[in-house]
Amino acid sequence: MAEKRSNQSAMHRRETERYYIDGNTARRLNEQPQIPKRTKKNIQEQPKQAPVRHKKRVSAFDLKYTLFLVVSVGITLGTCFMYLHSNSALSDAKQNVTALQTQLQTLQEQNTSLKGSLNTSIDLDQIYQIATGELGMVYADESQIIYYNSSNDDYVRQYESIPDKQ
Template sequence: MANTNRPATARRNRGSARNSRGVYIEGNTARRLQEVPERRYYTEEAPVRKQAKPQRAGQQVVKKGSRALSREAQKNRAKAMSMNRGFVAFIAVVSVAVLFCCINYLQLKSQYTSKMREVASLESRLSELREDNDAYESQVTSNVDLTRIKKIAIGRLGMRYPSDDQTMTYTTEGGSYIRQYQDVPDSK
C-alpha cells in the first residue's frame, strides 16, 4: 500500500460543510429560503375568534361555507362581481374593434395572396417572352452574312480600313468609359 502521510483514521471537523453522510449543513454557505407558513382556515368545530370592532346596527354576520361574512362584505363582493353598463359598453366597443381588425387583416391577407399569384403569372409570361425574343434574335443573326456586308461596304460604298496614322489610342485610369470634354485633334 502506498503511504499517503495521513493517519489511518480520518476525523471529520464539525465545522466542515458536509457531515459524515455527505449532506449539506444549513447555514454553512447558502441560507435556506424562508418558508411561508400554511394558511389556517377555521372550521365549524374550531372556535371562531371574535371581531375586535363592535358590529353596527344593520350589520349581521352570515356564515358562508366555513367562513363568516358580514352582509356588507357580501354586498361588496356581489357588486365587484357584477358588470355595470359602462363596462359592458366598453367590452362591446373593444370587441367590435378587434372584429374589425381581424376582418381587415383577412382582407389584406387575401389581397396579398392574389397579388403574389399575379406576380408569379407575370414572371412566367416574362420568361416566355424572353425565350421568344432570344429565338427571334438568333434567327435574325443567323440570316446575316457578315462577309457579304463587308464586300458591299468596300465595293459599293468605298469604305476602307483605317491606316496607322488615323488611329489614336487612349488609356484609362481604371474607368470603364471615357468622357470626351473636347474634340479629338486631327491626325498629323
C-alpha cells in the first residue's frame, strides 16, 4: 500500500510539473519540441527540389512586394513634397498680403494728410469774393432751377438734353 501511495505521489508530482491548469484549458509547461537527430541517412533522404521551388516563389513575391513598397514610398514622398511646397507658397502669400496691407495703410495715411493740407489751403471766402466780384457770378434764381426725377438716386449721367420746364 505504501508503495502504491509513493507511485501515486510521484505520478502526481510529474503531472503537476508538466501541466498547468488555467480555467478550462491545460497547457504543458517547459515542453520543448523533439528535434530528430541528424544522420547521414536523414540528410540524404531530404528532397532537394522543394527549397528551390520555394526560393523561386519567394523571390517572385519579393520582387512584387519590393515594387509595391517602392511605389508606396514614392507616393508618400511625393505627397510630402507637394504639402511642403503648398505650405511654403501659402506662407509666401501671407507675407505678401501683410506687405501689401502695410503699403495700403501708409498710402491711406499720406492721402489723409494731403487731403487735410489741401482743405486748409483753400479759402472758400476768397473764392466767393473772386467769383462774385471779379467774374460777375451770381446765385441762380428759382426760375432758372429745373427739377426732374431720376431713376437712379446715386448719380446722374446726362446723355440727353435736360427737359424744358413744363
